[in-house]
Amino acid sequence: MGARTLVKDKVQEMAEFDPRTRSATAASPSSPDGTAAVSLRRYLAGSKGEAANLEPPRGRPLTMDDIEKRSHERFPWQRSEMEFPADGKPQPRTRTAQAHGSITSVTSPPPHAEEPAVLDLKFVVAAAWTYRTPILAIALVGALSGALLSATLPKTYSATSTLYFDPQTLAVQFGQSDSAPSPEILNGTIDSQTQIISSRRVLETVATNLKLMSDPEFGQGTAGSQAGDLNRVLAELSRRIQVSRQDGTYVFQVRVTTSEASKSSTIANALVAAYLDDSRSSAQSSSGSVNAGLTSQLPALREALVAAEEEVRAFTARNDLFAVDGAQIADKRLQSLDDLLVAAQRKIIEAKAQLDNVSKLDLNDVLAGDAAASRTLGDLRTQYAGLSANVSSLIERLGERHPQLQSAKASLSDVERQIGLELQRMVTGARGTYEVAKKEEADLLKELNVQKASQTTNASALIELGELQRKAKAAQDVYEAVLRRSEETAAEKSLYASNVRILSEAYPPERADGPGRRALMMAGVFGGGLLGLGLGVGAAVALALYRRLVRRN
Template sequence: MPLLDLRSAIRSIWSKKLVILVLAGLGAGLGGAVIPLIPEKFTAETSLYFDPRPIGGADSAQQAPTAPELITTMIDSQTQILSSGKVLGRVVDALKLDQDPQFNGGAAGDAAKYIAAAALGKAVQIAREASTYVVTAKVTTGDPLKSARIANQLVSSFMEEENKATANSYKSSNSALDSRLDDLRQQVLSAEKAVEAYRADNDMVAVEGNLISDKRLSALNDLLVTAQQKTIEAKARAEAAGKLSFEDVVSNNPSSGATSTALSSLRQQYATMAANVGSLQSQLGARHPRLLAAKSSLESLAGEIRAELQRQ
C-alpha cells in the first residue's frame, strides 16, 4: 500500500479550497499594500582613471616600467582616499548634506555633519574594475538628481584633496631645491675663497696650467647652472599653464598641451562626458533624468576646469 494516496490528498486539498483561496487573497493584498511603501532607490555611477605613470616624466619611453605591485598599491591608496573622511566631509560641506533629513538623522550642528558623513559613506560604493586602472564610484539615494550631484561632487572633492596634496608636495620640493641651491652657492663662494687663499699661499699649478681647485670649482659651477636651468624651465611651464583659457583646455588647441596632470585628467573626463551628453540628446527627450544628470555632470566638470585654471 503506498505511503501517500494521491486521490486522498487531492480530496483533502479540495475540501479546504476556500481556506487556501482566502490565504492566497490575503497574501496578494498584503503584497500590493507593502510594495508602494518600499522606497525607490536611484544609483548614479561615475568612473575615475588613475594613470600609473610618474608625474613630470618628459618621455615615457625612457622611463623604467613601474612594478605591478606598486601600481596596485597606488590605485588601492587612491581608492581609500576617495572614500576617506576628508573627501566625504568636503562633499557634506559642499552640498550641505548636514541639512538634508535623509543624511543628518534629525541632528544639528557638528553632530549633523558627522552623522551625514557616516550616512554618505554607506550610500557610496567604491570598487576597482578588475585588471584595469579604473575605479568606479556608485551613489544610491531616493532622488536621481541628488545621486548624480553627490557622485559629481565626490569626484570634485577627491580632485581638490589630490590637488592640495600635490601642491604641498611641490612646495616641499621647491623648498628643498631652494635650500640645495643656497648650499651650492655657499659652497661655490667658499671654494672661490679657498682657491684665492691657496693661490696666495702656494704657487702650485696642475697640468695644462690649471689649478686643481679650479677644476673642482668648475664642476660645482656646472651643477649650479644645471639646477638653475631646471628651475627656469619649471617656472616657464607654470607661466604657460597660467595663460590657458577654458576653451584652450577643452579644445584640441596645440597650445593646451602644457597643462598640469589635474587639467589633463579633467579635460579627458570633460571630453568623455560631452560625448555622452551628445549621445543622450540624440536618444532621449530634453527633460529625461539621465540627460539632465549628464548635463549637470558636464557643467560640474566645466566649473572644475575653470577653478583649476584660476589656481594656476
C-alpha cells in the same frame, strides 16, 4: 513505539473487520488507489446516540486522547494474568479479536502508560493538522505583512561617473617620457586615487558645496553640534559612495546611491569635480612648497660652493699648485725643463763635433775646400789662389830675385797668415760654443733636479688639493641640481596637467535599483507566508508538547 501510536494502529485494523464499516465502505466511493475511505470519527461514534456521548466539548478539536478513550470504550481490553504480576510491575497485555473466522493476537500497553517524550515527524504532522486553522491564519497574516512591507520599501537610484587614468602623463611626471612606468607604480598610483576620491577632505567639500547637512537623507534632521552633524553626514555620504576599478584597465567608476535620481547624479558629478580640484590644488601646493624649500636652500648652498672654491684657490697659491688646461704648472715646467735639457745635450754634441772638426783644419784643408764654409775663408782662399798664380807667373818671367816677385810673395804670405788666424778664430768660437752648451746643460740639470724635488715635496699637497677640488665639485653639483629643480617646480605651478580625465559624467538614472515593485510584492507575499507557516507550525508543536507534559504531570 508509544502506546498512543499502537492504539491508533490497532483501531484502524479493527475498523476494517467491522460490518458497518464494510457496508459504509461499499456504499461510499473508493479512493483513487483502490482502498476504501473509512472515517474513523464516524466509526468510533457508532451511532448518533453514542456520538452524542463521546463527542468532545464544542470549540475544542478532537485529540488523540479522545480517540484513545473511544477505542477503549468500544473495544474493551481483556486483562490477562500476566498484566500485573505480584511484583507490581506492569507487563504487556494480550487481547484476542475474532473477525471473519480469523484470530489475531495483539499485545498493547496499558491505556494509561507513560508516553515517551519523542518529537518525530508523525507528532509534528498530527499537531499541524490539529491546529491547521490557526496555522493558515498565521501564514495569511505573514503573507499580508510581507506584501505591505515590500510596498513600503524605499526606492534607491544609482548614478555612475567613469574616469580614466592616463599613464603617459604619469610617465612625464616621473621623468620617463621614453617609456611607461612600471606596473607596480601604476597599480599603486591608481589604487591610491580610488582611496583619495572617497577621502574625508573630498567628501567634506562635496557636503559643503551641496549643503547636505540640511538634507534629511544625510543630515537626518537631528540637532546637535556642528562637528557631530558633519561627521554623521560624511559617514552617511561615504556609505552611499562606491569607487571601483575595472580589472586590468586604467578606468575606475564612481557610483553614488540615494533616494532620488537627480540627487545621485549631482552628488557623483560634484564628487568627481571636488576630487579633480583637490588633486590640482594638492599638486600646486606641493610644487609651491617644494619650490619654497628649494629656494630657501639656494643661499646656503651658494655660500658653501664659494667657500669650497676659495679654499681650493688658497691652497693652490700657497703650495704653488696652479694648473693650466687641467694640468699642473709644475708638471708643465718639469716637462719643459726635460725638453730643454735634451736640446742642450744635442747642442753639446754638435758643438763638440764642430770643435773637433775646426781644430783639425790647416792651410791645405782650406785651400782644398774641406774646411767649414765661411765667407772670410772663402775670400782668403780666393785671394790666396790669385796671389799664388801671380807668384808662379812672376817666377817664370822675372826670376827668383826680382823685387816684384818678392812683393808678390810677401802678399801671399800675408794671406796665409790671415787664413791661419781665421782658423784659430774658428777654433776659439767652436770651443766657446761647446762650453756654453755644457754650461746650459748643467743649469738645466740643476733646475730639473730642483723641480723634481719640489714635485716629491708637493705629492701630499696634490692629494689634499684633489680632495678639496672634489668637495668643491660636489658642492657645485648640488647647487646646480637644486637650482634646476627649483626652476622646474616654479614652472609646474603654472603648467599643471592632471593625469585623470572624465570619460563620462553621471546622469540621472531612469529606473530604480533592484527588482520591480511587482516582483518585490510577490517575494514579500511568499516570504511572509512561508515565515508565518513556519511560526504557526512551531507554535502548534510547542502547544502539543506542553499539553503532553501537563497530562503526564
